Amino acid sequence: MKKAISAVFPETWHGLCTFHIMQNAVKHLARLKSDNDSNILADFSACVYEYDDETTFEEAFSALRSKVQNDAWLGGIYQQKEKWPACYMKNVFTLGMRSTQLSESLNNDMKNYLKCDLDIAQFFTHFERAVASKRAKELDSEYNARKKLPRIKMMAPLLIQASNLYTTCIFEAFQAEYERSMAAYARPTEKPNEYIVGIGALDGKSTMEEEYIVAGDLSNQRVCCSYQQFERIGILCSHALKVLDMMNIKLLPEHYILKRWTREARCGIVQDIHGMAILENPKIDAARRYQLLTRKFFTIASRAVDFEECYSMVDVVLNTLYKQVEDKINDSSNFH
Incomplete structure (x- = not known):
């Protein structure tokens, strides 16, 4: 798969299914015990999902391997580390999916x-x-x-705009990020228009989530967050929304509205990553028509084969139809 994907889809990122990785981890690691009786499987799960920084991941995985001596499976999965840990998938447009x-x-x-x-x-x-x-x-x-219009929890201009654009499922995810941004704090760094943003705990506790760096550009109405959720999923994170609000931007800029998440996703022309229109592949279109006709012919044949009169009728009609098709193709060829 690795060789085929790189050859056929050179501009894509090949990621491994985290569900299957964890299933294999259960088979190989659940029976193992470390020297200090720590949960090996929980440590591996943290390496898969929790670490956003590559250095932190490397340190945690190294500590995990030191607890498990000579485990071939851990060594093999580590060789493919660019395909599954969260820290190596930060820049990959996964739409939030990590499994098949x-x-x-x-x-x-x-x-x-x-x-x-x-x-x-x-x-x-x-x-x-x-x-x-x-x-x-x-x-x-x-x-x-x-x-169907989604339920808006607060009448903020940004949410009203998003509710009219996004599908219900995407809007609910966006609204959750907006709510989190209301609990966010921001403090400026030494660089102009750059902030350290964190989210206060929403459960009433005093703990805070991890902080991220967000840079704002008022002239272009852009924000760049080190969490990189928009780059991965296509929805602005709460940290970026906080800085947008600080820049007094009350409506979602057009470049942050992905058409694929809107109610009109199926309308218009589909473009590739270079902005060029994607035309229907004639071979794919022909294959689709072939499947449709094959299904119809199969249905007719399965019904007519048990009745001699019906079989003879279908046979005569198909012979006539075949001649008509050939004449039509020949006329079209002569015309071109």
């Missing part, structure tokens, strides 16, 4: 419709039901995203 969620969801849906004793005809019948179910859910989600 789509694959697992599809597998689970298929189990509801498929059984191991189905023949090929029954398989496709049940497969079509699974696909139809997925498409129905997609239509429901599309309707909800376009028609």
Whole structure:
């Protein structure tokens, strides 16, 4: 997979599924005991999810390996460290996903419709039901995203704007960040327009979360936060929203509104990372049409084959249809 992904998708980042990594960790580490009886599995989990700084990760992982002598699995997973720890994924646009969620969801849906004793005809019948179910859910989600307005907890201009733009799911995540920004404090650094921002605990305790550095640019209405949530997920974090508010910017700048998170995500032209329009691949379009026609022909054949009169009728129609298709193709070729 590593070689294929780098060859076929050279501009992508290959990340490993953290769910499967933790499943393998349970198999290899749960049985191990350290000298001081610390929880090896918990230490490894912290290396996966908790450390935003590479130096801190290296120190923690080194301490973990010192507790476990000669474990080959730990050595092997460390060799691929750029693909799974949080600190190495800070600049990767992951949309917040770190596991193979789509694959697992599809597998689970298929189990509801498929059984191991189905023949090929029954398989496709049940497969079509699974696909139809997925498409129905997609239509429901599309309707909800376009028609249902989310609940706004406070009538702030930024939230009102976001509620009209974002889908309900994304707006709720954005609103949570906005609420956190209300509990944030900021103090200036020695550099102009740069702040150290932290979030006060929302549970009434006196503890504070980790602090991050945020630089503001009022002329361009931009903020740059060391937490880098926007770069990873496409939603501004509470630290960045705090500094936007300090710059008296009360509406979300257009460059911080990703179309993919809005109600109009399916409208208009899709662009690549260079801003160029992405045109439909003719081969992909042809493959889609082929699948559609194959499904229809298969359905007709499976119904007609048991009745001789129906079989003869389909055979005659297909022979006539084949001649018409060939004539049409030849006419088009001569025209061009």
